[in-house]
Amino acid sequence: MYFGPSRYKYPKQDATPDEKRVSVQVLVLGDLGRSPRMTYHALSIAKHGGRVDLIGYLENPLYSAVSEHPNITIHALPPPPKKPASLPFLLFAPWKVLLQIYHLTQLLTYGLPPSRWLLVQNPPSIPTLLVAALVCKARHTALMIDWHNYGWTILSSTRLGGASHPLVSVAKAYECLLGRLGTYNLTVTDAMARQLREPPYSIASPTMTVHDRPAAVFRPLDDASRRGEALTSLFRQSMITNKLLPSVVDGATRLLVSSTSWTPDEDFGLLLDALVEYASHSGPEAALPPLLVIITGKGPQKAMYLDRIHTLTKAGRLPNVTVESVFLPFADYATLLSCAELGVCLHRSSSGVDLPMKVVDMFGAGLPVAAYSGYESFGELVREGDNGCGFETADELADILRRLLGQGGRGELDVLRRGAVREGSRRWDEEWDGTVGPILGLV
Missing domain, CATH: 3.40.50.2000 (Glycogen Phosphorylase B;)
Structure with a gap:
């Protein structure tokens, strides 16, 4: 990976047709093999002639149509650290987040050229939304957030035992604030789109529902x-x-x-x-x-x-x-x-x-x-x-x-x-x- 000053420039007015193609970075801070919706986004962009940098962890095999498409370049993030059984979650989580911030920042600012769009899956919101918002601001990239759920509700239900925990309150405030920085927002349901327009999210940027739909590989038996x-x-x-x-x-x-x-x-x-x-x-x-x-x-x-x-x-x-x-x-x-x-x-x-x-x-x-x-x-x-x-x-x-x-x-x-x-x-x-x-x- 290249860690020096960025070698890439924004396309010029006299850019070649390849340089003028729509470029999209698709970011999943999770296993790409178990992120079908985001890989479907990447495949749709590629099929329409866009250039895609697909970023995430590679833990399980990808859908072959995605991994083999010439317009998609896959960038594997270093595997996240494993939590030692003896280490409390509240001590391990900050270390994991710092490593993720480092890896994401290095790749998005030095390892890849500026793109027209950065499409980010949420959740996880920490640290993805913060890093994505800062990179997009610095590189004049439009940020599109694809809301699958809320990170703070998952944290509340699986880690800390309830919405009243102080860290859940902090995570909620963080997600509500950073979620307002997207240029566009996609949601998986109409109910979620409605919630994002209301307090405490109060997102003013365009928000639309894109319902999950099956890929072509899922078909009823024809015989x-x-x-x-x-x-x-x-x-x-x-x-x-x-x-x-x-x-x-x-x-x-x-x-x-x-x-x-x-x-x-x-x-x-x-x-x-x-x-x-x-x-x-x-x-x-x-x-x-x-x-x-x-x-x-x-x-x-x-x-x-x-x-x-x-x-x-x-x-x-x-x-x-x-x-x-x-x-x-x-x-x-x-x-x-x-x-x-x-x-x-x-x-x-x-x-x-x-x-x-x-x-x-x-x-x-x-x-x-x-x-x-x-x-x-x-x-x-x-x-x-x-x-x-x-x-x-x-x-x-x-x-x-x-x-x-x-x-x-x-x-x-x-x-x-x-x-x-x-x-x-x-x-x-x-x-x-x-x-x-x-x-x-x-x-």
Whole structure:
């Protein structure tokens, strides 16, 4: 990396066509492999002829269309430090933030040429918004903030035990103040866009909703007869329990999918309790079919929940229920969704106004969902009885599983599947071209 004075100049009036192309730096202070919305932004810009510097951590493989596109250059940030188990969070966090400030500042000011736009994911807001605002001011770059959620609400729910903690108050004030410095703001829901215009955010710059939409890789099976072939290939490659394959293919065993980052904002205890409840009513006399539940993803609470699943299984509390945990490449994950019969989403919104991308992907694959519904923006994506069902308790989820997967449930499940296909028919390219593309001068 080059650390001396910047060698780059702004394009001149007599610049070449390549120099006049729209240039955008897309920044994620997180794993690019698990940041689909931001990588979709990068791909859309590139497909319209823009030059993209995609910045973030490289922990998991990227969607191949992104990593292989000639207009996208990927810049991997140094991996963030790991917190020692003995070191308190309040001591570790400042050191981590200082390192992130250093790495971001070096790359954005010395390692890359000035760009026309800097598109930043929020959260995390600390230190991203501060560094981005200062760099944009110094380099005459327009700052676009893509609001996925609020950093202070995540901090409140996962680290410090409540909104009353002084550090949560500081984080909230920081995010509200720095969030006003964006030239444009994008949000994932209408409810979030409305909140940002009101106190305490009071953002005056243009703010628009850009709903998450599925990428082209998420498609319903165009031929139901291909399901067996797709499942056979998937089970073999992913080491999913092959002994269940014949009964999954013929529908005797029903296939459920849930994807997760294994973080505290998804209470997998709800799903496990619901599965125990379902299993207690299954068996030869109960007319409830066996289940194969596949959980995909990586994250900090994975080992804890896998231990709990093992304990429940060993204790005989999950008869006729098999739970598998796998991490799949992007294309295989899309195939799995298209082959499943029901998706389960346990996302709990810390702010009440964000939405889970995993449900968008499920709809893109034509998969109806059962999703946690206890937050304001839920209805912007999931419509009860049309493309999915909502629940807030394990008993409610267990009732949904019994109703949709038991005898007589196929009719309702088919209705929900048709609704999921309709919802997933509007794709990311169509959404982006009508909103972000004109702002960047690419459409």
